[in-house]
Amino acid sequence: MTGVVAREAKKPQPPKRVPVRTCVACRTSGGKRGLLRIVRLSDGASVELDPTGKRNGRGAYVCPTDECVAMALKRKALERSLKLTKPISPETAELLHRAVQPAVAETLSEWTGGASPPPKIMPI
Numbered sequence: 001m002t003g004v005v006a007r008e009a010k011k012p013q014p015p016k017r018v019p020v021r022t023c024v025a026c027r028t029s030g031g032k033r034g035l036l037r038i039v040r041l042s043d044g045a046s047v048e049l050d051p052t053g054k055r056n057g058r059g060a061y062v063c064p065t066d067e068c069v070a071m072a073l074k075r076k077a078l079e080r081s082l083k084l085t086k087p088i089s090p091e092t093a094e095l096l097h098r099a100v101q102p103a104v105a106e107t108l109s110e111w112t113g114g115a116s117p118p119p120k121i122m123p124i
């Protein structure tokens with residue numbers, strides 16, 4: 001007697017939730033170069049760059065280009081997207097612009113690509 005009945009349980013697959021990362025300035029999604037993540041800090045007013053993309057907090061994305069950073073700042077897109085209680089300071093704006101300069105942007109896209117861990121700094 002075969003007491004075992006083979007039954008194929010067909011569980012419906014839940015739809016995969018793919019986080020859509022869209023640049024707050026030009027509204028296009030990342031593409032190859034990836035987007036620069038900016039997180040709101042717990043004070044609700046200041047922001048910080050998040051090259052690893054793993055920080056907690058409300059995040060917004062912008063293309064790693066000067067154009068999109070400039071547009072995002074001009075349109076107050078980051079303030080709106082992150083629901084900041086204060087406008088982004090000129091210092092932070094400057095920092096964002098510096099972060100998307102080619103050399104830095106390349107490093108960032110390598111990091112966010114997950115291909116290799118960030119280079120370790122060797123103690124002297």
Ligand SMILES: [Zn+2]
Nearest residue numbers: 023026063068
């Ligand atoms: Zn963009």
